[in-house]
Amino acid sequence: MSAPHPHASADVRAHHDFDPAASSLRGEADPRVLAELQSIRGTIDNIDAALVHLLAERFKATQRVGVLKATHGLPAxxxxxxxxxxxxxxxxxxxxxxxxxxxxxxxxxxxxxxxxHHVAISEDHRRQDPDES
Ligand SMILES: O=C(O)C(=O)C[C@]1(C(=O)O)C=C[C@@H](O)C=C1
Structure with a gap:
């Protein structure tokens, strides 16, 4: 068996605390309308989860750019x-x-x-290596 993904338990917890049926609209519309709304919201839930994962990966990449720029004295x-x-x-x-x-x-x-983030990384870098860049 492979090791569990390091973020798996946080993912499971976020899912556990989430009520996909949460709504302020109960009693405001026909139950069939609310059922259709909930079904569409299932798609929105998947897309929003994908967006969070995509943004997390993008920020991981830009973090690396920030370190590279700070190390070589490049502007943010x-x-x-x-x-x-x-x-x-x-x-x-x-x-x-x-x-x-x-x-x-x-x-x-x-x-x-x-x-x-780049500016913060660069300031950290300067504090650690005040003579460089
Ligand atoms: O590609 C870079 O040089 C980055 O720092 C990343 C990024 C971006 O988030 O896309 C951010 C700041 C720059 O002005 C340009 C692009």
């Missing part, structure tokens, strides 16, 4: 990279019937958090 932000990525994601969004404005805002929201 890379505006040309951001412009290229925003253009690419706007076009992808349009072809997927997602509002490109929303896609751009969402990416900018994530990137601003990444830059905040």
């Amino acid at each position: 932000g890379d505006p040309d990279r951001e412009t290229a990525q925003i253009g690419r994601l706007r076009a992808l969004a349009a072809s997927a019937q997602l509002d490109p404005e929303f896609a751009e805002k969402f990416l900018n929201f994530i990137i601003s958090e990444v830059i905040r």
Whole structure:
């Protein structure tokens, strides 16, 4: 038997505490409508879980970028990279019937958090090696 995934128990706990039927709408609509709503919410639950896992992996990757940049004295932000990525994601969004404005805002929201992390990593690095970079 292989070792359990290190985050498996946290995943199980999150699932255990979650009430998929939680709603403020009980008694507000026909039970058939509520049943359909709950069925659609099952799909939303899966998508939201996937988003959390995708974001966690993205932040793991940007953490590595932050360490690389801090180690080599590079600036946190890379505006040309951001412009290229925003253009690419706007076009992808349009072809997927997602509002490109929303896609751009969402990416900018994530990137601003990444830059905040990069700056913190760089400050930590400078505190540890004040003579370098
Ligand atoms: O690719 C980089 O250089 C990153 O630091 C990652 C990232 C991003 O989150 O996509 C964040 C900040 C930069 O301005 C550009 C891109």
